[in-house]
Amino acid sequence: MTLVCQLEDFKRYLKQNGLDDSLMATVTRQAKPLRLVADEVLLHQGRRQEFAYFISAGLLKACHYNDKGAPLVKEYYFEQELCFLYGSWLTGELAQYQIEVMQEANVVRLPLALLDDPRLHKVKISxxxxxxxxxxxxxxxxxxHTPEQxxxxxxxxxxxxxDRLNNQQLAYYIGISPVSLSRLKARLAGESNVAVC
Structure with missing residues (x-):
């Protein structure tokens, strides 16, 4: 994906969220298209958040690392989503989560301070x-809901x-172990085979 396409995706996203055409140039002038590699850290846990990332391609995640270094995933972010920590942005507190690149990604980085501009009030509310x-x-x-639901x-x-998350990532997000998820998938696959017969 070209950098021009990334910016065009980002502009469409802003327009859908109420950005007035007259402000588009002001906002996009401060936006920076980036190509990111897997495992790159965009925001370290415990640091001040400065940027939001609009994802044109790839996959990001927000996670918290506990005392033993184990990640607790807050959220996954896919294409056409804006990735940043709302709580840290609104309170100005240090980030409790780390934002990382899970798969090679094309993003547009935007300074979060822009969203505090009164002229972008409509976008902020959206x-x-x-x-x-x-x-x-x-x-x-x-x-x-139950894990199955x-x-x-x-x-x-x-x-x-x-399609994009492995069994372990998916299992932890829905609140079960990877072994339980494998069993659940096998059981559901068996039920669908029986239903077809």
Missing amino acids: LLSQQLIYKEQKEAFLLL RYLHLLEHRPIWL
Whole structure:
């Protein structure tokens, strides 16, 4: 993907989120297209967050490393998503999570300070509204459903997750062990074979 295509994707995203055409040049002048390699760290846990990353291609994640160095994944971010930590942005606190590149990625980096510009109020409200809805949906996903229902929901509504995440990543996100996920998949595959006969 060319850098020009990355910027065009980013412009479409901003427009969909209410950016006025008259401000597009002001915003995109501060945007920087980047090509990133797997395992690159974009924000270290415990540091101040300065940038958001619009993903044109690739996969990012936000995770917290515990005292033993084990990662606890907060979220995965795919194409056409804006990746940054809303809580750190709104409070100005140091990041509790680290943002990393999981697969080679093309992103557009945007200074978060831009979103505090009063002229971008409409964009900020749009992003906050989307995040609130997403958080509510994620809470319901985790609290009100069994692991099997969570897996089936991803299968139906987010097939890209099943294509791009390995069993371990997927299992931890839906709250079960990789062994339990393998058993669940095998059982569901067996049931679908029986249903076909």
